Amino acid sequence: SALRASFATKAQKESRNQHQLQPQASYKVAVLGAAGGIGQPLALLIKMSPLVSDLHLYDIANVKGVAADISHCNTPSQVRDFTGASELGDCLKGVNVVVIPAGVPRKPGTTRDDLFNINAGIVRDLVSAVADNCPGAFIHIISNPVNSTVPIAAEILKQKGVYDPKKLFGVTTLDVVRANTFVAQRKNLKLIDVDVPVVGGHAGITILPLLSKTRPSASFTDEEIEELTVRIQNAGTEVVEAKAGAGSATLSMAYAAARFVESSLRALDGDGDVYECAYVQSDLTELPFFASRVKLGKKGVEALIPSDLQGLTEYEQKALEALKPELKSSIERGVAFAQKQT
Ligand code: NAD
Ligand code: LMR
Numbered sequence: 001s002a003l004r005a006s007f008a009t010k011a012q013k014e015s016r017n018q019h020q021l022q023p024q025a026s027y028k029v030a031v032l033g034a035a036g037g038i039g040q041p042l043a044l045l046i047k048m049s050p051l052v053s054d055l056h057l058y059d060i061a062n063v064k065g066v067a068a069d070i071s072h073c074n075t076p077s078q079v080r081d082f083t084g085a086s087e088l089g090d091c092l093k094g095v096n097v098v099v100i101p102a103g104v105p106r107k108p109g110t111t112r113d114d115l116f117n118i119n120a121g122i123v124r125d126l127v128s129a130v131a132d133n134c135p136g137a138f139i140h141i142i143s144n145p146v147n148s149t150v151p152i153a154a155e156i157l158k159q160k161g162v163y164d165p166k167k168l169f170g171v172t173t174l175d176v177v178r179a180n181t182f183v184a185q186r187k188n189l190k191l192i193d194v195d196v197p198v199v200g201g202h203a204g205i206t207i208l209p210l211l212s213k214t215r216p217s218a219s220f221t222d223e224e225i226e227e228l229t230v231r232i233q234n235a236g237t238e239v240v241e242a243k244a245g246a247g248s249a250t251l252s253m254a255y256a257a258a259r260f261v262e263s264s265l266r267a268l269d270g271d272g273d274v275y276e277c278a279y280v281q282s283d284l285t286e287l288p289f290f291a292s293r294v295k296l297g298k299k300g301v302e303a304l305i306p307s308d309l310q311g312l313t314e315y316e317q318k319a320l321e322a323l324k325p326e327l328k329s330s331i332e333r334g335v336a337f338a339q340k341q342t
Contacts, residue, residue, distance in 0.1 A: 025049075025050055025051060025052055025053045025076035025077060026051070026053050027051050027052055027053060027054075027096045027097065027265050027268060027269075028052075028053060028054040028055075028056065028094055028095045028096050028097075029046055029049075029052050029054070029055055029056070029077075029095065029096065029097045029098075029099065029261060029265075030055075030056040030057075030058060030091055030092055030095045030097070030098045030099070030134075030137075031043050031046065031055070031056070031057055031058065031099045031101070032058045032059075032088075032091075032098065032099070032100045032101070032102050032126050033058075033059055033100060033101040033102025033103065033142075033143070034057035034058055034059050034063050034066060034067075034081075034101075035057075035059035035061065035062040035063045035066050036059065036101060036102070036250075037105065037247050037248075037250035038101040038142060038250045038253045038254050038257065039057070039059065039066075039101050039102075040066055040254075041250065041251055041254035041255075042099065042101060042253075042254040042257050042258055043055065043057055043066060043067075043070055043079075044070055044073075044254075045254055045255065045257075045258035046077075046099075046258060046261055047070050047073050047075055047077055047079065048073070048075055049075075049077070049258075049261070049262055049265065050075070050076060051262070051265040051266070051269060052076065052077040052265070053076065053077055053078065054077060054078050054080070054094075054095075055070075055077045055078070055079045055080070056079075056080050056082060056091045056092070056095060057070075057079065057080070057081050057082065058081075058082040058083075058087070058088060058091040059083065059102070060083070060084055060085075061083065063081045063082065063083055064081050064083065066081070067079050067080065067081035068081075085125075085129075088126075088129045088133075089129060089132065089133050092129060092130060092132075092133035092134045092137075093133050093134065094134065095133075095134045095137050096134075096137055096138065096265075096268060097137060097138045097140065097261055097264050097265065097268075098130050098134065098137045098138070098139050098140065099140040099142065099171075099257060099261060100123065100126055100127075100139070100140065100141050100142055100143055101142040101143060101253075101257065102122050102123075102126060102143055103115065103118065103119035103122045103123070103143035103144065104118050104119060105144075105240075105247040105248040105250075106144070106236075106240050106247075106248045107240065107245055107247075108240055108241050108244065108245060111145075111203070111204070112144040112145040112146075112147075112202075112203045112204075112236075113145050113148075113203070113330070115143075115144050115145060116145055116148060116333065116337075119143045119144060119145070119149060120148065120149065120152055120334070120337050122143060123141065123143050123149045123152050123153055124152055124156055124337075124338065124341060127139065127152070127153040127156045127157060128156050128160065130157075131156065131157050131160035131162045132160070135157075135160070135162035135164075136164075136167070137167065138167050138169065138264050138268075138300060139153060139167060139168050139169065140169050140171050140257065140260060140261065140264070141153055141168070141169065141170050141171060142171045142253065142257055144202075144203075145202075145203055145330060146170040146171070146172070146201070146202040146203070146279055147170075147201040147202060147203055147206060147279070147289075147327055147330035147331065147334075148330045148331065148333050148334030148337070149170070149334065150168065150169075150170040150279055150280075150289055150334070151288070151289055151330075151331045151334035151335050151338070152334040152335075152337055152338045153168055154168055154281065154289075154338075155334070155335055155338030155339060156338055156341075159338070159341075159342055164300065165280065165281035165301070166299055166300030166301040166302075167299075167300040167301075168280065168281070169260070169278040169279065169280055169301075170201075170202060170278060170279030170280070170289070170291065171256070171257055171260055171278065171279075172198060172201075172202045172207075172277050172278055172279050172291045173256035173257065173259055173260045173276060173277065173278070174236075174249065174252060174253050174256035174257075175198040175202060175207050175209070175232065175235075175277070175291075176195075176196065176197070176198050176256075176276075176277050177252065177255065177256045177259070178232055178235045178252070179196035179198050179209045179228075179232045180194045180195060180196055182228055182231055182232060182235075183196055183211065183214060183218070183228060186224060186227075186228060187218050187220075187224075189216070189218065193215075193216055194214065194215070194216075195214070195215045196209050196210065196211060196213070196214045196215075197209075197210045197213050197277055197292070197293050197305075197308045198210070198232070198277050198291065199277070199290065199291050199292045199293075199308060199309065199320075200290065200291055200320070200323045200327060201279060201289075201290075201291055201323065201326075201327045201330065202279060202291065203326075203330070204233055204234075204326070205233060205319070205322060205323050205326060206323045206326055206327045206330070207232060207233045208229075208316065208319050208320060208323055209228065209229055209232045209233075210308055210312070210316055211225055211228060211229065211316075212311075212312065212313045212316060213308050222315075225313075225315055229315075229319070235249075236248060236249060239252075259276075260276055260278070263276045263296060264296060266296075267296035267297050267298060267302075268298055270298065272297070274295065274296040274297075275293055275294070275295055275296070275305070276293070276294060276296060277291055277292065277293050277294070278291060278292075278294055278301075279291040280292075280294060280301055280304075282304055283304070284304055284306055284309055285309075285320075285324065286324075287324060287327055287328055287331065288331060289327075289331055290327070292304055292305060292306075292308060292309065293305040293308055
C-alpha cells in the first residue's frame with residue numbers, strides 16, 4: 001500500500017488528503033552496490049517509498065547515471081550519488097537503513113560459497129565504513145554467501161565496538177517470496193493471503209521452508225512437500241541457469257529487498273505489527289545465526305518467533321538437523337575470515 005501510494009497522481013493525493021494526513025517522508029536509506037543488477041531496480045523501488053526522505057546511492061562505478069535517472073521520479077526522496085571509497089563516508093552519515101547488494105553474483109555450475117573469496121572482503125570493507133559513519137543503522141546484507149557474510153559483518157562491528165545484534169540482518173525475504181508464490185500456485189490459493197515461514201539460512205539445503213506452518217493452513221501430500229521444498233531451495237539456481245551466465249536473480253531480489261526495507265521503515269516509524277523472516281543472531285537453535293520470523297521494532301529485532309520451530313513435522317525436523325552442519329561451517333568460515341583481519 002505504501003508503494004501504491006507513491007504511484008498516485010496529484011489529484012488522487014489531493015482528494016485523499018482531504019481525509020487523511022500525508023505520510024511523512026523522514027528516513028534516510030543508503031544502497032551500497034547501487035549500480036548493479038539488484039542495486040538499480042532496488043533503488044527505484046525504494047524511491048517509491050513515501051517513508052524515505054533521502055536515498056543515497058553508492059557504487060565503485062556507474063552510479064551517477066543511475067542516480068540522475070531515478071531522481072526524476074516525482075516521489076519525495078532526494079537522490080544523491082557517491083562513487084568510490086573516498087565518498088563512502090559521506091554517503092553513510094545520518095543514514096537509518098543501509099542495504100548491501102555489492103559483490104559478484106553466481107554463474108551456472110557454481111555455489112554461493114564460491115563467491116566467498118571476492119565478496120567477503122567487499123562486505124568487510126563496507127561494513128567497516130558503516131561502523132565508522134552510521135553505527136546505529138539497520139544493516140541489510142544481500143551479498144552472498146549470506147550464511148557467511150552476516151557473521152563477517154558481526155565480527156567487524158564487534159571489532160569496532162558498535163555491534164548491535166538487533167540491527168544486523170541477512171536478507172532472506174526472497175526465500176519467503178518464492179515459497180509464497182510456489183505454494184499459492186501449487187495449491188491454487190489466493191496469493192495475497194499465503195505466508196510460508198522459511199528458516200535456517202540462505203543456500204541450498206540450509207533454506208528450510210516450513211510448509212506445515214503455511215498460513216492460511218493448507219495440507220500437502222508427501223510428494224508435494226518434497227517437490228515444493230526442493231524447488232524453493234533451488235530457486236536461485238533455477239534463475240542462474242535461465243540467465244545462462246548473465247548473473248543471478250536481480251528483479252525478484254530487488255522486489256524482496258524493497259519489501260524488507262519498507263518493513264524496517266514501518267518498524268522504525270512505530271508500527272507495532274511488523275514481522276519478517278531474516279537471518280540474524282539467534283538463540284532459537286545451538287547455532288549463533290539462524291533465519292526465522294522476527295518481530296521488528298524501532299530498535300531492530302524486538303523478538304524472535306520460536307513457535308515456528310515448535311511442533312515440526314518429521315520431514316521438517318530431519319531437514320532442520322541436516323542443515324545444521326553446513327550452516328555451522330559457513331558461519332565459522334565467516335568468523336575465521338573476519339578474525340584474521342585484526
Ligand atoms: P552485479 O554484479 O550486477 O552488481 C554488483 C554491484 O556491486 C556492481 O555494480 C559492482 O560495481 C558493485 N560493487 C562491487 N564491489 C563493490 C564495492 N567494494 N563497493 C560497492 N559496490 C561494489 O550483482 P547482483 O546481481 O546485483 O548481485 C549482487 C550480490 O547479491 C551477489 O553477491 C549475489 O549473489 C547476491 N544475491 C543475494 C540474494 C539474496 O537472496 N540474499 C539474491 C540475489 C543475489
Ligand atoms: C538467490 O537465491 O537467487 C541468490 O542467492 C542468488 C543465487 O546465487 O542463487
